Amino acid sequence: MTRPHQVVIVGGGTAGWMAANLFAHHFADSPVELTLIESPDIGTVGVGEGSTPTLKRFFECLAIPEHEWMPACHATYKVNIRFDNWSPASGTNSYSHPFISQLDVHSERAFHVNCLTRRLGLDVTTTPDKFLFNGYLARHALAPVTPPHFPFRMEYGYHFDSGKLGTFLKERAIAQGIRYVQDNVAEVHQHPDNSIASVLLESGQQIEGDLFIDCTGFRSLLLQQTLKVPFQSFSENLFNDAAVVIPTAPQPVVPVETRATALSHGWAWQIPLTHRTGNGYVYSSAYCDATTAEHTLRQHLGLGESDADVRHLSMRVGQTQSQWAKNCLGLGLSQSFIEPLEATALHLVQTGIELFLEHYHKGDLSDRYQSEYNATMHERVERVRDYIVAHYKLNSRDDTAYWRDNRNNMALSESLLQLLDVWFRKGDLVQEIKRQGLQAHFSTSSWHCLLAGYGAFPPIRADQPEKDAHQHDLFAQRNLAALFDGCRLNFRAHNKVLSGHSR
Ligand SMILES: Cc1cc2nc3c(=O)[nH]c(=O)nc-3n(C[C@H](O)[C@H](O)[C@H](O)COP(=O)(O)OP(=O)(O)OC[C@H]3O[C@@H](n4cnc5c(N)ncnc54)[C@H](O)[C@@H]3O)c2cc1C
Structure with missing residues (x-):
């Protein structure tokens, strides 16, 4: 494929508008013409309110300041995901997965060493949020925004109203000069080699292009329906295929974390926004029907049977065999789509665009690069999937067949099996993650948060004097509690920082 001059994005959900903004930014000085087509009839999925820290880079790259986009999207800061009730049998009923920041250079290694010491049977501290500063911020509802002199860069993500984010990005892309067409794609026309030549709209207008970006959501109009790229389902590994969503009132003290609470047939998210709290229950329809799921979520939220708006969604979990086929990028x-437990969907959209643009700037869109791109993205999605699968594999709930079946499920990738093997054999997990190159997907500390958070440890050695454990406990030895208390002085209450944005 040669360098494109006419790029056509089909779909105006968050993926489409993120792509429009990044492409417009990168093609600002080149003669590339960008068009986005959005159906006036088919709505967007309209959920997806949490991000990873990658989204911070998205706004930085486009030079959009937080005080501009955050109030427009009712956005809040996110530094952590708190997992409740996933592993009651281990005694660690709630744990944190904080985003890793530069500040953790002082404590991250101590966390890994303590986890190994604990795996060897000594009773030392392994609570992730005692070692990772964003966990500390989450406990105290402090915003991760630092004063100008602060010598460490904080990593964080956001919570946002996805509909408002779509509108914000749409208005911005149109202001940047992107051609916007509101119509339904009725037909897709192909060249003799099957690549896409043009799309015919219901109005009769024909739009030609040399690169097409498929952002049509689960419909996958170009990639799957037209180019017949096969879909690889992850239903063997990830059972959840449905969600029910109910918003509630905003919280008076706005948390800087997402809550993921395990319920009887899945888990419920709680996402704090400035104007409301987003809640949803992600579950498996093979174990629980929609009415029961809605009832469970209402009970969890303390709502009556008719209070509040409710939406039911179905999800198709897996990935296409290739992301980039012929002249079409999906x-x-x-x-x-991987279920939203770690809020990775927009992260993968952004990664997909950035990697494509990297190839574009090298001036090489040849078949070799296309294969390389597809292999890289395939690997990304699979390794993100594995991290999510590990949450289900390690659960110690016994209340339903859903949780027992998840725990007993052996449809695990070779990569995940090896990783768990190293952990349980008391091997060097840091080395294993490096050997497999997994840190590109989830960091070494993220894996430690998950495994330690679930209390996946052998029993404490009975023959070990208490003072030995104390001597080996790097949390106590390094006095990390005092370090974090000292750093706290640089951070302000989340509510205060948010109200500063809207002034
Ligand atoms: C329950 C749930 C929770 C989620 N939580 C998160 C989260 O916390 N974090 C996260 O990052 N992601 C999350 N996601 C994923 C996130 O919602 C999506 O990745 C994101 O919204 C992007 O969707 P999209 O743009 O690909 O598709 P959609 O939003 O479905 O947009 C599709 C677009 O294509 C257009 N279209 C379709 N057919 C045609 C046609 N024939 N002609 C013209 N236009 C057409 C539609 O009009 C629409 O504009 C979640 C998803 C679900 C289901």
Whole structure:
């Protein structure tokens, strides 16, 4: 494929508008013409309110300051995910997965060493949020925004109203000069080699292009329906295929974390926004029907049977065999979806665009690069999937067949099996993660948070004097509690920082 001059994005969900903004930014000085087509009839998925820290880079790259976009999207800061009730049998009923920041250079290694010491049977501290500063911020509802002199860069993500984010990005892309067409794609026309030549709209207008970006959501109009790229389902590994969503009132003290609470047939998210709290229950329809799921979520939220708006959604979990086929790049739900436990979908959209643009700037869109791109993205999605699968594999709930079946499920990738093997054999997990190159997907500390958070440890050695454990406990030895208390002085209450944005 040669360098494109006419790029056509089909779909105006978050994926489409993210792509429009990044492409417009990168093609600002080149003669590339960008068009986005959005159906006036088919709505967007309209959920997806949490991000990873990658989204911070998205706004930085486009030079959009937080005080501009955050109030417009009712956004809040996110530094952590708190997991409740996933592993009651281990005694660690709630744990944190904080985003790793530069400040953790002082404590991250101590966390890994303590986890190894604990795996060897000594009773030392392994609570992730005692070692990782964003966990500390989450406990105290402090915003991760630092004063100008602060010598460490904080990593964080956001919570946001996805509909408002779509509108914000749409208005911005149109202001940047992107051609916007509101119509339904009725037909897709192909060249003799099957690549896409043009799309015919219901109005009769024909739009030609040399690169097409499929952002049509689960429909996958171009990639799957037209180019017949096969879809690889992850239903063997990830059972959840449905969600029910109910918003509630905003919280008076706005948390800087997402809550993921395990319920009888899945888990419920709680996402704090400035104007409301987003809640949803992600579950498996093979174990629980929609009415029961809605009832469970209402009970969890303390709502009556008719209070509040409710939406039911179905999800198709997996990925297409290739992300880039012929002259079509799939982004967002048209290409892959992994259930939202770690809020990775937009992260993968952004990664997909950035990697494509990297190839574009090298001036090489040849078949070799296309294969390389597809292999890299495939690997990304699979390794993200494995991290999510590990949450289900390690659960110690016994209340339903759903949790027992998840725990007993052996449909695990070779990569995940090896990783768990190293952990349980008391091997060097840091080395294993490096050997497999897994840190590109989830960091070494993220894996430690998950495994330690679930209390996946052998029993404490009975023959070990208490003072030995104390001597080996790097949390106590390094006096990390005092370090974090000292750093706290640089951070302000989340509510205060948010109200500063809207002034
Ligand atoms: C329950 C749930 C929770 C989620 N939580 C998170 C989260 O916390 N974090 C996260 O990052 N992601 C999350 N996601 C994923 C996230 O919602 C999506 O990745 C994101 O919204 C992007 O969707 P999309 O743009 O690919 O598709 P959609 O939003 O479905 O947009 C599809 C677009 O294509 C257009 N279209 C379709 N057919 C045609 C046609 N024939 N002609 C013209 N236009 C057409 C539609 O009009 C629409 O504009 C979640 C998803 C679900 C289901």
